[in-house]
Amino acid sequence: MDIARITAGLKKGDRASIARCMTLAEDDPAAFSKIAKKLYDPKRMPRVIGITGPPGCGKSTLISQLAPRLAAGGHRLGIIAIDATSPFTGGAFLGNRIRMEETVKAGKIFMRSIATRGAKGGLTESVMSSIMALSCAGYDMVVVESVGAGQADVDILNISSTVLLVLAPGLGDEIQAMKAGSMEIADIFVVNKSELPGADVAKNAILSYLYTLQGHSSKKVTMTSCTKKEGIDLLASLVFDHEKGVDPAEFAERAFRMEVDRIAKELASKRIESVAAGSGAEIGRMLKKGMDPYTAANALLKRSMG
Amino acid sequence: MFMENGKNRKSSDRPIRVLLAKPAIDGHDRGVFVLARAFRDAGMEVIYPGLLPTPEEIVDIAVDEDVDVIAISLLNSSHMAVFRKLMALLRKRKATGIAVVGGGIIPEDDKPELERMGVTGNYGPGTPMSEIIAHIRKRAAQARAAKWKGR
Numbered sequence: 001m002d003i004a005r006i007t008a009g010l011k012k013g014d015r016a017s018i019a020r021c022m023t024l025a026e027d028d029p030a031a032f033s034k035i036a037k038k039l040y041d042p043k044r045m046p047r048v049i050g051i052t053g054p055p056g057c058g059k060s061t062l063i064s065q066l067a068p069r070l071a072a073g074g075h076r077l078g079i080i081a082i083d084a085t086s087p088f089t090g091g092a093f094l095g096n097r098i099r100m101e102e103t104v105k106a107g108k109i110f111m112r113s114i115a116t117r118g119a120k121g122g123l124t125e126s127v128m129s130s131i132m133a134l135s136c137a138g139y140d141m142v143v144v145e146s147v148g149a150g151q152a153d154v155d156i157l158n159i160s161s162t163v164l165l166v167l168a169p170g171l172g173d174e175i176q177a178m179k180a181g182s183m184e185i186a187d188i189f190v191v192n193k194s195e196l197p198g199a200d201v202a203k204n205a206i207l208s209y210l211y212t213l214q215g216h217s218s219k220k221v222t223m224t225s226c227t228k229k230e231g232i233d234l235l236a237s238l239v240f241d242h243e244k245g246v247d248p249a250e251f252a253e254r255a256f257r258m259e260v261d262r263i264a265k266e267l268a269s270k271r272i273e274s275v276a277a278g279s280g281a282e283i284g285r286m287l288k289k290g291m292d293p294y295t296a297a298n299a300l301l302k303r304s305m306g
Numbered sequence: 307m308f309m310e311n312g313k314n315r316k317s318s319d320r321p322i323r324v325l326l327a328k329p330a331i332d333g334h335d336r337g338v339f340v341l342a343r344a345f346r347d348a349g350m351e352v353i354y355p356g357l358l359p360t361p362e363e364i365v366d367i368a369v370d371e372d373v374d375v376i377a378i379s380l381l382n383s384s385h386m387a388v389f390r391k392l393m394a395l396l397r398k399r400k401a402t403g404i405a406v407v408g409g410g411i412i413p414e415d416d417k418p419e420l421e422r423m424g425v426t427g428n429y430g431p432g433t434p435m436s437e438i439i440a441h442i443r444k445r446a447a448q449a450r451a452a453k454w455k456g457r
Contacts (some may be wrong), residue, residue: 001453001454015370016372016399016400016401018370019369019371019372020372022372022452023372026320027320057347058382078350084346084347085321085351088347089344089347089348089349090321091321091346091347091348091349091351091352092321092346092350092351092352093342093343093346093352093354094351094353095354097354097355097356097367098354098355098356099355099356100360101355101356101363101367105363105366110370111370112370112371113353113371115321115351117321154450182307227403230436
């Protein structure tokens with residue numbers, strides 16, 4: 001399959017073309033950029049529902065129940081589920097489909113599992129490109145599941161029009177809730193596994209934290225139970241309510257800014273790496289001269305950008 | 307091992323994507339988990355969709371996930387029926403570039419017919435993991451060449 005065929009297939013919504021395009025975005029960004037040049041359209045930026053939270057809190061299961069309700073709102077829905085790449089072997093076990101298969105099949109939803117491949121921040125390098133591939137094929141809403149994320153993994157804010165932070169009872173007390181990071185970026189806090197003891201305590205801890213936060217009135221806290229199938233309809237309506245308040249142009253600009261920033265950094269780091277790799281002897285000389293590492297790095301940077 | 311974060315690499319040395327599946331009414335999933343772990347540790351991206359997918363679902367997933375290899379583990383004698391169906395569906399979807407590898411309890415008598423269909427490997431219990439991994443790598447390289455033909 002060549003680039004012309006992928007481009008033509010995308011416009012028709014062909015699944016194999018979407019899939020191949022996402023592979024290009026991951027494996028060969030230079031080739032993907034040719035497709036982006038032809039098809040990128042900021043007006044078609046889909047709504048992105050970002051779902052983050054610690055490992056094991058039930059993100060995949062929650063998505064499997066939430067997705068049909070989002071699709072029922074008249075959206076063509078795609079799901080991008082991110083799992084971690086092993087830092088030792090480069091391999092990954094992508095198991096999100098185990099929970100989502102029934103939903104994906106019933107709702108004709110396009111779903112893709114993506115490995116982080118060393119990216120930090122809870123997302124992958126290619127996530128915006130994959131969203132773009134879906135938008136070119138006519139999808140207008142994408143659910144992105146971040147890798148089981150910690151407090152500092154806040155990149156999902158930049159690519160999402162609505163951010164859900166999924167938590168579960170027993171993860172911590174109000175001290176945890178006061179900490180910075182993922183608690184600050186969420187639009188909707190979901191206490192999942194609400195059938196377990198301690199769910200009310202968790203919800204109250206979040207609420208009391210929110211009262212200390214500026215702009216808290218727009219933030220929502222809700223409870224869901226996937227085993228009892230409770231609270232999912234309410235959650236879907238909270239997502240739609242939040243989406244109504246999102247300015248599409250502002251969101252498209254935010255997502256665009258993040259992607260330009262990422263690509264520029266990637267290109268710059270490649271140039272610096274190629275200069276640094278070819279300057280083994282020079283680095284030795286810099287060290288002998290007694291140059292400090294800041295001056296040395298600046299000298300290399302100047303040359304690679306010049 | 308140092309992880310390079312995928313910079314400056316060609317698509318040929320990108321992680322192999324494998325769909326590992328157990329179709330038909332076969333719940334013996336110990337073997338498939340051992341394989342999943344071994345493939346992951348060999349640097350592959352392993353997609354596992356859970357128990358009991360139908361051949362139709364396997365093909366749908368393989369296309370969406372753009373995998374290089376479909377690896378099927380079967381221990382309940384349904385291999386001939388499953389593979390026949392699977393290969394027919396792949397042809398129908400024009401996804402014949404994807405390599406199909408089998409394993410589990412597969413009698414010697416059935417192997418030539420499976421090979422004719424394009425199902426290779428067909429490993430039984432006791433096969434060294436290294437042999438299976440080497441075979442997956444070989445088939446994945448062929449699948450990639452077919453995938454990107456004409457680019």
